[in-house]
Amino acid sequence: MTDDRHRRPEDVRAFYDAHRTVRQYETHEDGTPLPMPSEHLDVILHAAQRAPTDATAQLYSLIRLTRPELRARVADLTTNAHIATASEAFVVCADVRRVQRVLEVAGQQGGTWPAIAVHFGIGDAVMAGTNLLTAAEMLGYQGCWIGGVLNGLEGIIDELKLPQGVLPFAALTIGRPAEHAPYRPRVPRPLVIHTDTYHDGTDEEIRHATEVMNPIAARGGQPGDWARLLTMYFGQGGGMEKREPGLVAALKRQGLWAGGE
Numbered sequence: 001m002t003d004d005r006h007r008r009p010e011d012v013r014a015f016y017d018a019h020r021t022v023r024q025y026e027t028h029e030d031g032t033p034l035p036m037p038s039e040h041l042d043v044i045l046h047a048a049q050r051a052p053t054d055a056t057a058q059l060y061s062l063i064r065l066t067r068p069e070l071r072a073r074v075a076d077l078t079t080n081a082h083i084a085t086a087s088e089a090f091v092v093c094a095d096v097r098r099v100q101r102v103l104e105v106a107g108q109q110g111g112t113w114p115a116i117a118v119h120f121g122i123g124d125a126v127m128a129g130t131n132l133l134t135a136a137e138m139l140g141y142q143g144c145w146i147g148g149v150l151n152g153l154e155g156i157i158d159e160l161k162l163p164q165g166v167l168p169f170a171a172l173t174i175g176r177p178a179e180h181a182p183y184r185p186r187v188p189r190p191l192v193i194h195t196d197t198y199h200d201g202t203d204e205e206i207r208h209a210t211e212v213m214n215p216i217a218a219r220g221g222q223p224g225d226w227a228r229l230l231t232m233y234f235g236q237g238g239g240m241e242k243r244e245p246g247l248v249a250a251l252k253r254q255g256l257w258a259g260g261e
């Protein structure tokens, strides 16, 4: 069956190859955000809500950041300045509060499933955010996911008045690119796409993958060292260990902690 909406494989590849994480956006001369035309905003929000969703539940919410002071505050809390300058900025949240409200209004008792909440809530949030970003890229925008929300979870929960059951996953900025971001590599396919059973990479394959990935860690003309970058994030005493207590505290505060005391 042919359909005008079908694309050729090479066009699909070219579309995904055009993806860049971009952190500098076109702005007004004074650095304030260029508004996105309403029909563009409308269709990227539509795309977000067309994401598939487990159990029909749509366990996510997007908080659209509009007030300049709030943008500045969240930029600060996440240590990602472009939240203040992007045409659009969102905090993408797992949200099991709304489904609990549906049950409540229907006169039903909600169950206890905090681990399921995190599993489905993050999954739904990512799918909606990915749809939004992809739709924006189709319109010629680029964006940036911001896991930096984990640097200031408590403050973000306060600022956005997030009730129990709602947990920020990441922020997402969208705008017209004002920088030429490089094409960033990915781990070679055989280490990521497994056939039938899991393939644990050999040391040689892992070394090769590290070499392929090194350019992603290049900064200011210096050659990149991906293993070093990953050590800074995931190694002992690295960034992720520092973030861990804040995330555990937020999970507890939002009623999503499944780990007991």
Ligand SMILES: Cc1cc2nc3c(=O)[nH]c(=O)nc-3n(C[C@H](O)[C@H](O)[C@H](O)COP(=O)(O)O)c2cc1C
Residues within 6 Å of the ligand: 019, 020, 021, 022, 023, 080, 144, 145, 146, 147, 148, 149, 170, 181, 182, 183, 184, 216
């Ligand atoms: C969940 C998630 C969180 C991210 N957090 C940040 C962030 O806090 N700050 C930032 O500048 N980039 C962030 N990024 C962007 C990544 O650095 C970027 O996607 C990666 O380097 C690959 O580059 P590419 O998207 O241009 O191919 C994040 C990406 C994802 C998917």
